[in-house]
Amino acid sequence: MVWDPLLRLFHWSLVFFFFLAYLFESDQLNLHGHAGYTVLLLLLFRLVWGVIGSRHARFSDFVVSPANSFLYLKQLFSGTANRHIGHNPAGSAMILVLLISLLITAFSGTCLFAMEGSGPLANTFVSSWPGHVVEEVHEFFSNFTLILIIVHVVGVLLTSLLHKENLTKAMITGEKRRNPDLSGNCVGKPYHGKNV
Numbered sequence: 001m002v003w004d005p006l007l008r009l010f011h012w013s014l015v016f017f018f019f020l021a022y023l024f025e026s027d028q029l030n031l032h033g034h035a036g037y038t039v040l041l042l043l044l045f046r047l048v049w050g051v052i053g054s055r056h057a058r059f060s061d062f063v064v065s066p067a068n069s070f071l072y073l074k075q076l077f078s079g080t081a082n083r084h085i086g087h088n089p090a091g092s093a094m095i096l097v098l099l100i101s102l103l104i105t106a107f108s109g110t111c112l113f114a115m116e117g118s119g120p121l122a123n124t125f126v127s128s129w130p131g132h133v134v135e136e137v138h139e140f141f142s143n144f145t146l147i148l149i150i151v152h153v154v155g156v157l158l159t160s161l162l163h164k165e166n167l168t169k170a171m172i173t174g175e176k177r178r179n180p181d182l183s184g185n186c187v188g189k190p191y192h193g194k195n196v
């Protein structure tokens, strides 16, 4: 068991509510706004879970230096990358950038609603912020997030092919096969055995 039930629920809810917000940019039921607030709540949950969650959900388990991430990327493209039970070093960098980009998108969106007098931040310090700047930030980061998602999914597919392992299924069931020698269970201690 690698991904605990709450982390999986977080992931697939994030996918659902991000696309709901992205696709329903302007509608009468304000699906956009409600989906955006839900994304923000999910991200707040993930920040807490990154500290108190299960082993592979913790930031301490998967945050590595940028040099490590680049090294892993080089190895991925030359077909020599090691298998990781939790997030691999490139995946972990992508996930951090993705989480930050999502956070900026959801927060700036919440500020925009607040400037119109609605939502959880209405009538707070954000009311005096320059609306056009916040709008630019919101638009830029929502599109940037979409690009990151495409790279994220391509990365997941490439790694799945290299290690002959269905990572998407693992994010649904939570399970991955064990390393035969049980030695490579965490990021930073790569598995050096055969990836079969």
Ligand code: HEM
Pocket: 007, 010, 011, 014, 015, 018, 046, 057, 086, 087, 088, 091, 095, 098, 099, 149, 152, 153, 156, 167, 168, 169, 171
């Ligand atoms: C349908 C397309 C998607 C697939 C197949 C997919 C698959 C995956 C997989 C397999 C992982 C685990 C990676 C690993 O083994 O290290 C993962 C992690 C992650 N994905 Fe996706 N993903 C998809 C879409 C998205 C979208 C749309 C978002 C953001 C809105 C997203 C955000 C994340 C995040 C934040 C993580 C890290 C999980 C955590 O530790 O919290 N994914 N995804």
